[in-house]
Amino acid sequence: MAVWLWASLLGVVPVLRAAESAAVRVTQAADAFVRTLNESQRRGVQFEFNDAAQRTRWSNLPVSMAKRAGLRLGDLTAEQRAAAMNLLRAALSERGYEKILGIVQSDEVLRRQGNSTVPFGQDEFFISFMGKPSVSAPWMLQFGGHHLALNLTMAGDQGVLTPSLIAVQPAMFEWNGKTVRPMGRETDKALALVQSLDATQRKAAVLAFEMRDLALGPGHDGETIAPEGVQVATFSAAQRQLLLELVAEWSGIIHDAAAQRKLKEIESKLDQTWFAWSGPLEAGKAYFRVQGPTLIIEYAPQRLGGDVTMHIHSMVRDPTNDYGKQFLP
Amino acid sequence: MTRRSISLLGVLAASWWIAAPTGWTHRLDECLQAMRVNVATDRLTLDLDLTPGASVAGQVLALLDLDADGEISATESVDYARRLLRDVAVTLDGRGLSLHVVSADASPLAHLKSGDGRLRIRAHAGWDALGTGTHVLDLTNRHLPSISVYLVNATKPADPALLLGRQVRNPHQSEYRLEFTITRQDATDPSPP
Known part of the structure; x- marks a missing residue:
């Protein structure tokens, strides 16, 4: 009692x-x-x-x-x-x-x-x-x-939704008279975040090469690449908030109890987290990656004929707990 | 270019887009070469996934299925991997390295033809145990340059005494440099099995 x-x-x-x-x-x-x-x-x-x-x-x-x-x-x-x-x-x-x-x-x-x-x-x-x-x-x-x-x-009360592939084509369409953008919020939030970076941060964040696809898409379980871009340790409180709101578009797909726990974990490791961008500073036209100790998110527009903003692939992984390996006896 | 020819090009482009299959949901006319680079104190490991799109699969299959019997044998996979690696130049601290094939596994021919198959290659290059300090690995991939999309990334070493530094690439990632530092002499071998 x-x-x-x-x-x-x-x-x-x-x-x-x-x-x-x-x-x-x-x-x-x-x-x-x-x-x-x-x-x-x-x-x-x-x-x-x-x-x-x-x-x-x-x-x-x-x-x-x-x-x-x-x-x-x-x-x-x-x-x-x-x-x-x-x-x-x-x-x-x-x-x-x-x-x-x-x-x-x-x-x-x-x-x-x-x-x-x-x-x-x-x-x-x-x-x-x-x-x-x-x-x-x-x-x-x-x-x-x-x-x-x-x-x-x-x-039990624990839940993880990694690895998960979240992708869409077409990325915007009409459904029952309404415009639907299943990955619209993450697209817009990522642009807001990169636009919030100062010149020094942006120089570090924007990669000088093309990322034409996911580095850790299907078939790459268990792999971890070296992080690149700008360290979130340099971010202001407002920029950290923008990043967390962006991350929540993936970490928040699972039910609220598990999502809240995951977001707190990510927040506690923000200083060890990186943000990278490859491509123009335009919504839906660039690759980006958020990578921390317990999180890898990749977003990769696909150049497969036509408008790249209409075909998006993304992955979310937790290198420490994909498929809930921490939960196993 | 005349205004008429520009208009014609526009019409052709529009026609192509309209005629292009809406099922164009995966890479067709490009060959994705995704490489992971793992450095250890005594060797380099390269893992390369080569995924040809359906409309360029023929070019890759011509190099892979040499006897044209409609099957990719283990020998053909390894032979192709060897020839591919001749197009990959690697140096460590300015000295050339020889890559040798550890494994090469191809998807069934039907999958490769339809664009959902791939060839997975693992290659090693050995070197004498490296001393402490910073080292520079340079890599150039010239395999099928006219149809390829390149990705190259360093994977995290298991050994904490081996620290990755800058990765520098040209815009298309066919040229790559990795700087890494060994912080103590007795660093253990973190190579993947």
Whole structure:
């Protein structure tokens, strides 16, 4: 009782409650999804927690070029599909869910444009579990397809969403009469940050060479490159805030309890964090990287015919805890 | 150039964009060569991923599938890696180094043709144990320059006695310099296995 009282006074209990409720909420949503499945589908969605092949079976490429496993959304009934999306909603923050939904919708826009034999669209996304959904034991939820790979590892009240590939094409489109930019906030925040740098900082931050792609995209698990650019240790308080708001576009995709914990960790290591920029000082036209001891974010516009601002690849990694390796016994 | 020819070019460009497949969601007409450089006290390790886009895959396959039997054998992969490395010049403190292939693994031919396959090469270059102080590694990659996009990055050494310094590249990253410092003589070998 005394411990509980002290914990309450210190503000620990509300955090624990929020974290616990997230673990319970996600597991309940996973269970609800499984209950809608038939026996064959239950086998199809489930993989062993230590299935190394499934763990790395993700890509930026369309599903016809890089095969995914698990259940394909297009093969689910309306009820099953709604339960799958409800699980994603439970596992992610509101803004994170909105971003992922936007990426799925952008692929549907690609499909509706036609002119391609490649299977695009909102049916071409896959969901799978590694390990049984649990409020205490480690398990993984994978969701992805073309331009999207979410690897969410949960262990009780802890959760990590790395490595994850967040990409989009087209980066801006109309959906039900509204303009959607799934990666619009990070694009604009990055420009605001680089524009906030003084001449000395900018000289250090802007790389004198082209970064035409991600350095640590799919297939580069476990690698860490040397940081480059400007050290955040030189940033003012306002610039640090801009950087944290930019980082939160990736770290905040996961549900709020885990996102808050991750952002605090990143904030505590800001002096060891670097920011690099390659390309023009224009929104969506340049590569940038944020790299700290527990974080690597890369953003790489793709020059694959047409407007580079309409096709963006990005990766978020935690070199110390990808796939929740810290959670494992 | 006349106004008419400029207009014609504009129409052609617009036609190309309209006709270009909207499924153009991955690199087609470029070959990505992404290299990671790992330095240790006694050797250099290069890891190179070569990913040809679908429309230039033929050029790479002509060099890779030499017997044109529709399969990439282990021998063909290693042979190609050796020839590729002849186009990569490396010096340490101004002295030339010889790269030798440790491994070369190619994706199946169908994947390489469609643009989602790659050749992964690991190469080593040995050197005498380096003394303390700053050293300079220079690297130039001249393999398939007309179709290639280059990336080159140093990976973090495992040994804390080996400190990475500046990385300098030309705009296209085909030329690269890495400065690194060894802070004590008994630095252990941090090379990847």
